[in-house]
Amino acid sequence: MEARNHMMNKVDSSVFPALDPEAGPEVPRIARRVLHRMLRQPATVAAGAFVAAIMIAAVLAPVLAPYDPLSQDLRRALEGPGGDHWLGTDYLGRDVLSRLIFGARVAIQASLQTVAIALIVGVPLGLFAAYRSGWWDRVLMRLLDVADSIPGLVLAFAIIAVLGPGLTSAMIAVSIIFAMNYMRLSRALALGEREKLYIDAARVSGLTERNVLFRQMLPNMAGPLIVQSTIYMGTALLIEAALSFLGLGLDIGAPSWGGMLSGATQWQNQQPFLPWPPGLAITLTVLAYNLLGDGLRDALAGEGSIRGIRERRQARRLSSRPAASAAEIDGPQAERIALSIRGLSVAFPTDTGIVTVVDDVSLDVRRGEMLGLVGESGSGKTMTGRAALGLVPIPGLVTAGSVRVDGQEVVGSSEAELNNLRGGSISMIFQDPLVALSPVHTIGRQLTQAIRNHDHDLNASAVQDRAVELLEMVGIAEARTRLRDYPHQFSGGMAQRVVIAIALAGQPSVLIADEPTTALDVTTQRQVLDVLADLKDRLGMAVVLITHDLGVVADACDRAAVMYAGQIIEEGTVDEIFKEPRHPYTSALLAAVPTSAGGSGRLPTIPGRVPPMDALPTGCRFAPRCLHRRDVCKMGPIELTTGSRCIREDELSLPGTTPVLRKKS
Numbered sequence: 249m250e251a252r253n254h255m256m257n258k259v260d261s262s263v264f265p266a267l268d269p270e271a272g273p274e275v276p277r278i279a280r281r282v283l284h285r286m287l288r289q290p291a292t293v294a295a296g297a298f299v300a301a302i303m304i305a306a307v308l309a310p311v312l313a314p315y316d317p318l319s320q321d322l323r324r325a326l327e328g329p330g331g332d333h334w335l336g337t338d339y340l341g342r343d344v345l346s347r348l349i350f351g352a353r354v355a356i357q358a359s360l361q362t363v364a365i366a367l368i369v370g371v372p373l374g375l376f377a378a379y380r381s382g383w384w385d386r387v388l389m390r391l392l393d394v395a396d397s398i399p400g401l402v403l404a405f406a407i408i409a410v411l412g413p414g415l416t417s418a419m420i421a422v423s424i425i426f427a428m429n430y431m432r433l434s435r436a437l438a439l440g441e442r443e444k445l446y447i448d449a450a451r452v453s454g455l456t457e458r459n460v461l462f463r464q465m466l467p468n469m470a471g472p473l474i475v476q477s478t479i480y481m482g483t484a485l486l487i488e489a490a491l492s493f494l495g496l497g498l499d500i501g502a503p504s505w506g507g508m509l510s511g512a513t514q515w516q517n518q519q520p521f522l523p524w525p526p527g528l529a530i531t532l533t534v535l536a537y538n539l540l541g542d543g544l545r546d547a548l549a550g551e552g553s554i555r556g557i558r559e560r561r562q563a564r565r566l567s568s569r570p571a572a573s574a575a576e577i578d579g580p581q582a583e584r585i586a587l588s589i590r591g592l593s594v595a596f597p598t599d600t601g602i603v604t605v606v607d608d609v610s611l612d613v614r615r616g617e618m619l620g621l622v623g624e625s626g627s628g629k630t631m632t633g634r635a636a637l638g639l640v641p642i643p644g645l646v647t648a649g650s651v652r653v654d655g656q657e658v659v660g661s662s663e664a665e666l667n668n669l670r671g672g673s674i675s676m677i678f679q680d681p682l683v684a685l686s687p688v689h690t691i692g693r694q695l696t697q698a699i700r701n702h703d704h705d706l707n708a709s710a711v712q713d714r715a716v717e718l719l720e721m722v723g724i725a726e727a728r729t730r731l732r733d734y735p736h737q738f739s740g741g742m743a744q745r746v747v748i749a750i751a752l753a754g755q756p757s758v759l760i761a762d763e764p765t766t767a768l769d770v771t772t773q774r775q776v777l778d779v780l781a782d783l784k785d786r787l788g789m790a791v792v793l794i795t796h797d798l799g800v801v802a803d804a805c806d807r808a809a810v811m812y813a814g815q816i817i818e819e820g821t822v823d824e825i826f827k828e829p830r831h832p833y834t835s836a837l838l839a840a841v842p843t844s845a846g847g848s849g850r851l852p853t854i855p856g857r858v859p860p861m862d863a864l865p866t867g868c869r870f871a872p873r874c875l876h877r878r879d880v881c882k883m884g885p886i887e888l889t890t891g892s893r894c895i896r897e898d899e900l901s902l903p904g905t906t907p908v909l910r911k912k913s
């Protein structure tokens with residue numbers, strides 16, 4: 249609970265668009281843009297105008313209709329179109345135009361009511377099933393499966409049998425069938441939305457379930473639901489017309505398009521024009537509904553989701569914030585910073601509450617610099633690296649802080665913006681190269697694909713040349729020939745070089761290398777580290793080398809940040825960290841590294857284990873394992889002030905070491 253409160257306090261509502269109280273006004277703006285796009289589609293405009301005209305006719309029927317639609321004049325039966333009766337008269341001498349206008353009322357009312365009932369019933373159930381998941385979802389979906397297995401017509405008859413005959417019962421039956429489809433659609437949409445960061449953020453912030461469902465998720469699902477509704481309106485209208493045609497709808501004399509069509513077919517021989525007005529009204533209205541739905545779908549496709557817009561706006565706002573790092577570091581230094589992380593926290597919702605696994609991490613990595621992010625397993629190194637690319641796995645989320653790559657904010661950026669950033673400004677390589685490469689495509693195909701992703705203008709031979717250049721850059725001999733090889737034809741070290749080459753395709757300024765040498769033997773490790781160090785110098789890249797091996801840090805890095813239980817506990821140059829550690833944890837880690845002095849016997853180990861992230865001690869997180877702990881260490885959180893998170897750093901004189909540097913290959 250404490251962890252949860254702690255996390256909630258840290259949630260910065262400005263980081264999460266969904267929680268932004270100002271997010272509301274985006275919706276009318278999006279609606280305006282969608283409308284603007286629809287107005288540029290002539291077919292959609294014509295369809296919209298037609299539907300609008302029908303709706304106006306339905307509402308104003310008593311004013312617009314020249315005659316009473318029920319008034320009969322048998323002397324003038326079956327007249328063709330003329331001055332008194334613009335669309336002629338039917339077999340009872342009733343004015344066809346007036347009946348058509350009043351018929352629009354029935355058609356519009358039936359379609360609107362049917363769809364409205366279906367939406368009101370189906371969408372909340374679908375949302376609820378997806379959001380709650382678990383047995384709620386299973387029970388609701390099984391019930392739906394049972395209902396779905398009954399043919400629609402049988403189900404409709406069953407409902408009519410219960411409710412009694414008549415148009416209203418029939419349309420309620422149709423509503424229920426539509427509602428089942430809406431339930432499936434909204435569940436599928438909600439399942440997609442539920443996994444997104446903004447929903448986690450909304451949950452974490454303590455918003456009520458109703459608020460999350462209807463204020464956060466529903467607006468982002470509106471597009472497909474509206475499009476589906478226009479299609480169902482047409483279908484409902486057709487069903488109403490068919491029921492009336494068969495005499496199962498309204499009273500036979502009442503003006504409905506289906507009823508008019510039915511009567512007209514009996515008198516078609518005497519008055520061939522008679523079926524045309526209701527027939528055309530039905531066909532054109534259904535067509536207009538569908539065209540409107542198509543146009544709306546196209547217009548929404550150009551827009552993305554409402555959340556996408558909120559995210560873009562948020563990203564703009566974040567990128568207009570002054571960069572803390574730039575403000576804190578002198579001009580020329582600040583310009584050289586390629587990756588700046590400030591107060592980053594990452595959390596995961598778990599059964600026991602929200603667990604913060606990366607807590608208030610701040611780092612700067614300059615161009616041409618390699619920073620070693622070192623720590624025991626589970627200390628939060630990978631999660632920090634992933635957050636830098638906006639790749640925190642679901643259901644984790646960034647709960648606070650900022651990550652800037654080349655000055656561009658990552659936290660709160662939309663997927664589209666992140667996709668531009670990833671591979672371009674920042675790239676990442678992982679531990680096992682063979683998992684990162686597709687086994688069924690040649691290296692050349694994978695490399696050229698990566699190059700094309702970033703440079704669409706290069707022709708085929710330029711792409712090929714660039715692929716060769718990249719392979720040569722990472723030290724692969726006979727590069728042109730090797731482009732035709734598959735990953736299994738490469739050794740582990742060579743495959744890791746290929747992975748690095750692919751990561752370089754977009755000329756990133758920041759490369760996150762997550763344990764890139766762990767899966768390799770010692771000699772190959774050295775070679776891959778040499779490649780990274782060489783690229784960092786030649787290309788001026790900022791490299792973050794994630795590792796649990798201090799030897800690797802000594803070999804390749806300029807600076808190091810030591811992580812423990814989600815926090816950076818010490819930071820400095822490699823020389824400072826190794827020779828004069830200021831945190832007992834760093835010192836204990838160093839004691840476990842082989843030294844140039846050699847020595848006999850077993851290397852010392854650190855007693856105890858890293859505490860679970862949901863049961864951290866108050867005060868210094870390392871205190872329970874620390875040989876230098878005092879009561880003061882347990883009193884409260886300790887800040888990373890002068891490069892160390894040890895409250896006793898001034899009193900302690902901790903032993904360092906001279907690491908064994910592996911031979912350059």
Ligand SMILES: Nc1ncnc2c1ncn2[C@@H]1O[C@H](COP(=O)(O)OP(=O)(O)OP(=O)(O)O)[C@@H](O)[C@H]1O
Pocket residue numbers: 596605623624625626627628629630631632641642643644796861
């Ligand atoms: N999908 C997840 N759900 C819940 N917790 C997770 C998830 N992924 C990671 N964690 C937790 O986040 C914490 C940090 O994990 P992270 O992978 O960043 O550690 P690490 O220092 O990189 O460890 P390693 O060296 O083993 O990769 C760990 O406590 C881990 O249990």
